[in-house]
Amino acid sequence: MSRAVIDVCGRQVDLLESGEGAPLLYLHGFADVHSVKEIWLPFHEKLAQRARFIAPAHPGCARSDENKDIDTIEDVVFHYLEVLDALKLTTFDLIGTCVGGWIAAELAVRHPEKIRKLVLIGAAGLFVPGALIGDVFMMAQPEFGSSYASLREMLFSRADDANALEMFPDGKGELEDEVRRYQMLRLSSRIGFKPPYFYNYALRNRLHRIASPTQIIWGENDKFVPRSHAETYAALIPNAQMKIVPGAGHSVHVEKPAETTKLILEFLND
C-alpha cells in the first residue's frame, strides 16, 4: 500500500494505492478508509489483490485539502474530473460507497464513456418519496455525553457490532480517527445538508445515461439509505443488477467483506 499526496489544481489530494492491473477507483463512505481509518480495511486489501486499487480521500478528508468553494455535489464531481486528469485515468472501473456512491453515480451520468464497470454500495444521492436518507448529522451528536450508539446503529446492522465499536467508540476514541470522522462530516455537510439530506433531485432523471454494466450492493438491513434507493438505482440504470447481502447493515463492505468482494470480483471479471 502506498500513500501519496498529489497536487490537483493547486490543492492536495491524499491518495492510497495498491496492486496492479486494470485501474479500480474507489470513492469512500462514512465507515471507511480516509473517513475513519488511515489504512486499508480487509475489503480494500482483497480488491487490491486483483486490480490497481486507487482510493483518494474526498476534499477536506484525511490529508486532502479542504475546498470551501464546494457548495454542491456538482463541485465534487468537477474536483474528481480533475483528479482523473491528474492520475491520467481515461477509462476505469469505479466503486462508490455511501456518499462515495452518490459521487460515483453523478460522475457516471456525466461521463458514461469513462467508466467500464460501476459498483454502487449503499449509495446515497437519490430522492425517493417517503424514504428519506437517515440524518447522520443528528446521530453523530453524542447522547448522554459520550454515547455514539445511535450512530453505530444507523451505519451498521447493530450498535454493538465489533467493527462499529472500533470505528465509532463511545467516549474518546483514537484522536486522528475522530478528526477524520469530523472531516468527513464537514465535507458531507457542504453537499448533503441541504436538501435534507444527501440527495440531488435531478439525479434520478439522469440515471438512464449510465452506459456501463452496474452492480448495486446493499446490506439487508441498511438503516441509513433505505432499500428502496437500491431498487430505484436498479430500476433506472439501464444495465444494472441488485445484490442484497444478508445479515449486513449500511456498512456492508466492513461487516461482510468476503461476501461483498466476492460479488464485486465476479462482476468485474465477468
Place this chain on the structure above:
Amino acid sequence: MKPVQLFCWHFMAYPYLAKDFDEKESSGWVTVPNRLWDDNKSRGLYQEYTDQLVYADQLGFDGMVLNEHHQNIYGLMPSPNLIAAALTQKTSHGKIVILGNLLPLHLNPMRVAEEYAMLDQMSNGRLIAGFAPGGGPETFNYDVPSANTREKFWEAADLIVRSWTEDGPFAHEGRYFPLRYVNLWPKPLQKPFPPVWIPGSRSPSTMTEVAKRGYCYFLSSRSHGGETHRAQQEFAAVLEKHGDKYQPFRFGILMSTYVAETDRQAREECEEGVWYFLKNCLKGHLRREGRQLTYGPGVPYIPAAAWREYLKGYTPGRKLLGDVENWDELEASQSIIVGSPETVARRIQNLIEKAKVGNLLIQFQLGNMPDHLARKSMKLFSEQVAPALRHASLKQFSEEYADLKVEPVAAEGVHESRGH
C-alpha cells in the same frame, strides 16, 4: 462616564411541561414533539412575558433583551422582532436589544436590515442590533449547512450595516447573498447606525471581526468562573492589536439571578423554576443527558484543525450547566446567582470588578417560574442591588478608564451611537 448598564433578558421558555418530561423526552430542542403545546394553559403566555419586560422598563432597567430560537421549549421567540415591535409601543425608556437575529437562517439579510430599521424608527432610536450565527439546533431546524456559516454570517452582517449607511440603490456582489438593488426604505434613526452587538464563545476570529468593525462583543457563556475575565483580557488584547482600546461598554455578558429577602428564601422560592430550566430547557443544549445538539461533530462548523485542538482538551461526558445536581454544584458554576440582595450584589460586584464588564444582561424569569416571583425578584434587584452595582461600577470605571469619553445615559430623544 456611566455606570454598569443593567438589562433584563427574557428567554420566554415554555413553562407547562409535565414533571415526567425529562424521563420521557431526549431533548427540549428540534425534536421535542409539539403535541406537548397546551392550548389552554398557554393562553396569555406571551402577554405575561412581554409585560414582565415592560415592568423591567418601568423599574428603570437600562434595557430589555430578546433572542431568537426555533422549535424548542427553551425560548419561544422564533421571531424576537415581533416582541420588540410590541415593546416599542408599550415602553419609551429602555433600550430594546435583540441578541440576535440569526443571519444565516434568513434567505435575504435585507429582511433583517429592514425590520431593524423599522424597529429603530418605531422605538425612537432605542434599538441595539444584535447579529448571531445560530447554534447547532438551528442548523437542524433550518437545514443550514455549517461549514461556511461564519463567512455567510459576516457577509450578511456587513451587507446590513452597509445598507444602513450607504446611499442606495447599490449592487451587492456577494458570494452568498448577491443582490442587484439594495436600497433600504426606511432608514434607521440612530446615526451612524444602531449599536451592533455580536455574541461569541471566545474564538479569536469572532473577537477579531468584532474589534475591526468597532462593534460590541457579547460573551455567550452562562458560566462566569475564571473564563469571563480571561475572555475580557483576550478581547482587550485583540482590540489593542487593531489600534483600539478596551472599555467596559464594548463587552457584555449573560447571567441569571434570583433575589429574595434572604438567601434561604431565595433558594426556596426559585427552586422549581431553576430546576425546570436546568433539566428541561437545557436538555439538548447544555446538558449531557439525552442528545446534545449544540456542540458536536454533527454540526461541523469549525475547521478540522480547531476540532483536533478541541478534542485534545475534551472530556467526554463532562458535566455541563444542566447536569448540576444540587445547589452547591449550581453555585460553583457561577451562572445563576441566587440569594439576598446583599449576596447577589456582592457576587455580581465581584464579577464586574474582575471582568470589567459594562453590560450585564440578566435573566430573571427561569423555567416555569411564576409571574409574581419573577416580578418580586426584579423589583428587589432594581431597588436594592442595582444602586450598589451602579455606585461601585461608576467609581471603578471612572478610575480605570479615566480618559474614556462615554456619553452619559441618553435622555429621551435621538440617541447618538458610535456603532457601540
